[in-house]
Amino acid sequence: MLIAGFPAGAWGTNCYLVAPAAGEECVIIDPGHQAAQGVEEAVKKHRLKPVAVVLTHGHIDHVASVVPVCGAHDVPAWIHPEDRYMMSDPEKALGRSIGQQLMGELTIGEPDDVKELADGGTLSLAGMEFSVAHAPGHTKGSVTFRMPEQADIPPVFFSGDLLFAGSIGRTDMPGGSHAEILRSLERVCLPLDDSTVVLSGHGPQTTIGQERATNPFLREVAAGLGTGPQSPAPRRGM
Numbered sequence: 001m002l003i004a005g006f007p008a009g010a011w012g013t014n015c016y017l018v019a020p021a022a023g024e025e026c027v028i029i030d031p032g033h034q035a036a037q038g039v040e041e042a043v044k045k046h047r048l049k050p051v052a053v054v055l056t057h058g059h060i061d062h063v064a065s066v067v068p069v070c071g072a073h074d075v076p077a078w079i080h081p082e083d084r085y086m087m088s089d090p091e092k093a094l095g096r097s098i099g100q101q102l103m104g105e106l107t108i109g110e111p112d113d114v115k116e117l118a119d120g121g122t123l124s125l126a127g128m129e130f131s132v133a134h135a136p137g138h139t140k141g142s143v144t145f146r147m148p149e150q151a152d153i154p155p156v157f158f159s160g161d162l163l164f165a166g167s168i169g170r171t172d173m174p175g176g177s178h179a180e181i182l183r184s185l186e187r188v189c190l191p192l193d194d195s196t197v198v199l200s201g202h203g204p205q206t207t208i209g210q211e212r213a214t215n216p217f218l219r220e221v222a223a224g225l226g227t228g229p230q231s232p233a234p235r236r237g238m
Helices: 036-046 066-073 081-087 090-094 096-105 178-189 208-214 216-222
Strands: 002-008 013-019 025-029 049-054 077-079 114-116 122-125 128-134 143-147 156-160 197-200
Touching: 002 036, 013 036, 013 197, 025 036, 036 049, 036 066, 049 066, 049 122, 077 081, 081 090, 081 114, 178 216, 208 216
Parallel strands: 025 049, 049 077, 077 114, 156 197
Antiparallel strands: 002 013, 013 025, 122 128, 128 143, 143 156
């Protein structure tokens, strides 16, 4: 399996291109702010053919390049219905103070073909399977994507802004909820095997085992305390 990832834009949002191998079809995850050029460079370098864009949530740092990327390759974008409005109305999604700062520099709107994700569904794309889990808390429509273990490759978990190395997504923006994100951590993350590789929306790669042992939020949830430390302002991303 090939996973080509790079941080893009002002918020260093991780964009991933996932394919069975070089020279094959691929799926693009979270082409955010200023990601279009990086996507095209990765497509060319690995001789890939994009077949879909999939989105972990609707914040502009994860979706800002969806329209040009989908348009360039004539592919659909997949997003949870509760976050779909964010592609056309980032000011409402981010709050007025942040949204107004961005409106002048971004092309707002949906790509021509938008498909909606459902909790518990499976996306079969580019010869690969992605299990979808609704994981609200950072936004109402946040989702994660999990790929099963393959031969000698451990399971891979695209966590979006649910889980970071050492932290979790912020919950102080419209649609955010600290209680909900803790429930999502418990329901979506805790059942995963320790060997699962976590590729998050911001920051470095980690594993579920590493986060279970060291992440204060996941440790609180695993201990059954049900409250967890209050989510701090994130060190990266929105």
